[in-house]
Amino acid sequence: MSAPYLEIKGLKKSFSLKPVLRGIDLFLDQGERMALLGANGAGKTTLLRILAGLIKPGAGTVYIGGWDIEREAQQVRHLVGFVAHQPYLYDELTALENLLFFGRMYAVKQARERATGMLQRVGLSRYAGERTGALSRGQQQRLALARGLLHSPRLLLLDEPNTGLDDEGDQLLEALLHEHTELDGTILFTTHNLERALKFSDHISMLGGGRVAYQQETGGLELSGIRQAYQEVLR
Amino acid sequence: MTFLEQVLAILWKDIRCELRNKHTWTGMGLFALLVLVIFNFAFDLRVDNKAAIAPGALWVSFVFASLLGLGRTIAAEREEGSMDRLLLCPVDRKAIYLAKLLGNVLFIGVVEIVALPIFAALFDVPLFAGALLPIVLLGTLGIATIGTLFSAMASATQARELLLPVLVFPLIVPVVIGAVRATGALMVPAANEPPWLGLIAAFDVIFLSASMLTFEYVVEE
Numbered sequence: 001m002s003a004p005y006l007e008i009k010g011l012k013k014s015f016s017l018k019p020v021l022r023g024i025d026l027f028l029d030q031g032e033r034m035a036l037l038g039a040n041g042a043g044k045t046t047l048l049r050i051l052a053g054l055i056k057p058g059a060g061t062v063y064i065g066g067w068d069i070e071r072e073a074q075q076v077r078h079l080v081g082f083v084a085h086q087p088y089l090y091d092e093l094t095a096l097e098n099l100l101f102f103g104r105m106y107a108v109k110q111a112r113e114r115a116t117g118m119l120q121r122v123g124l125s126r127y128a129g130e131r132t133g134a135l136s137r138g139q140q141q142r143l144a145l146a147r148g149l150l151h152s153p154r155l156l157l158l159d160e161p162n163t164g165l166d167d168e169g170d171q172l173l174e175a176l177l178h179e180h181t182e183l184d185g186t187i188l189f190t191t192h193n194l195e196r197a198l199k200f201s202d203h204i205s206m207l208g209g210g211r212v213a214y215q216q217e218t219g220g221l222e223l224s225g226i227r228q229a230y231q232e233v234l235r
Numbered sequence: 236m237t238f239l240e241q242v243l244a245i246l247w248k249d250i251r252c253e254l255r256n257k258h259t260w261t262g263m264g265l266f267a268l269l270v271l272v273i274f275n276f277a278f279d280l281r282v283d284n285k286a287a288i289a290p291g292a293l294w295v296s297f298v299f300a301s302l303l304g305l306g307r308t309i310a311a312e313r314e315e316g317s318m319d320r321l322l323l324c325p326v327d328r329k330a331i332y333l334a335k336l337l338g339n340v341l342f343i344g345v346v347e348i349v350a351l352p353i354f355a356a357l358f359d360v361p362l363f364a365g366a367l368l369p370i371v372l373l374g375t376l377g378i379a380t381i382g383t384l385f386s387a388m389a390s391a392t393q394a395r396e397l398l399l400p401v402l403v404f405p406l407i408v409p410v411v412i413g414a415v416r417a418t419g420a421l422m423v424p425a426a427n428e429p430p431w432l433g434l435i436a437a438f439d440v441i442f443l444s445a446s447m448l449t450f451e452y453v454v455e456e
Contacts, residue, residue, distance in 0.1 A: 052323055053322075053323065054319055054322055054323065054455075055455075056455065074325045075325075077323060077324060077325035078325050080323070082323055084319075088319060088320040089320075090248065090252055092251065092252040092255040092256050093248065093251065093252065097251070101244065101248050102320070102324065104236065104240070104244045105236075105241070105244065105321070105324035105325075105326055106324060106325065107236040107325075131255075147320075
């Protein structure tokens with residue numbers, strides 16, 4: 001049996017002596033999708049930021065694709081795509097320039113073709129020359145999705161990726177996630193929407209009290225069952 | 236992607252962003268000019284005290300204008316969350332530091348190019364363009380080296396505007412003293428002057444090395 005693509009063991013993190021994560025254990029195989037639920041302040045974003053290499057774990061180990069995120073951070077960064085609820089783009093650059101810049105940062109081959117293709121995929125081709133700051137919030141989030149997928153990451157981390165997206169954008173996100181897993185990509189995403197969590201994921205995990213309070217495969221799960229479990233975790 | 240390509244890509248991005256919003260350059264330039272004008276009116280300039288006052292006024296205007304710009308470059312990254320995006324990329328942290336440093340030297344340099352002729356006119360001193368160039372270059376590099384590192388540190392805090400000068404001023408004292416004295420020596424050559432340029436260059440090398448090594452720990456929590 002092969003090792004999980006994402007392997008988190010005993011992960012702890014504190015901020016100013018306040019523990020946020022008190023020992024997280026999570027495993028995700030290649031090609032799987034996991035929804036991460038929890039109340040505000042449960043540590044979902046902190047967990048994603050640790051996986052993305054933006055903050056260092058306090059204790060525990062994390063392996064992505066067999067690489068240790070602390071000791072082999074640069075290798076891990078090539079594998080991870082991160083889309084947060086903020087677009088994290090440069091307002092002064094155009095949509096195309098943003099993608100070209102990040103393409104260079106990730107050493108994407110044929111970056112211009114890839115960037116143009118991604119703009120087309122997220123429906124922003126005609127805004128390629130527009131400054132990002134002039135785009136609407138939803139368009140910026142689409143561009144952020146394009147940026148997150150630009151380097152074909154193996155693990156996609158999405159922190160409330162629906163922020164600012166309209167119905168059409170939601171459908172686009174759904175299609176992109178589907179394409180990503182079709183290509184054997186792995187996804188971990190946070191959401192507060194239980195319906196979306198059930199629809200898009202193979203596993204659901206809920207954080208509570210700094211630990212994984214609930215974990216279940218979605219096959220055979222009913223929305224009412226998740227709702228009940230969520231209420232118990234929130235209590 | 237080589238180290239140099241990473242540096243150039245980030246520098247290109249910073250220059251392009253700055254050329255489009257112009258906040259930093261215009262703010263720094265206006266500030267430097269205002270300081271020079273105020274100093275010009277505040278002091279009773281005479282032929283015998285000009286050499287004592289003018290170099291100080293010049294470097295005070297450069298230092299204050301630099302701090303104004305330094306505070307903005309990385310703070311803008313932090314505010315927009317783009318520093319995270321940069322840190323997410325598989326880019327050498329030293330490349331990020333070097334690109335930010337070169338950007339700062341460039342931004343400060345442009346302001347200095349504009350301010351220098353105005354300084355020469357207001358204080359009625361010759362420009363010494365050739366001899367002043369290495370002093371300005373090394374002095375600016377010293378200020379930017381320290382300033383880039385500490386602006387990254389200060390930008391992660393709430394009181395960044397207050398913290399940046401408090402952290403930077405004490406450390407750049409040797410550079411400012413060296414630059415002021417070297418500039419003064421151009422106006423009134425003195426015997427037995429210490430090698431100020433050498434002192435500034437040594438300072439630059441030491442702090443550039445230390446900053447390159449520590450930048451990663453400053454930006455990565």
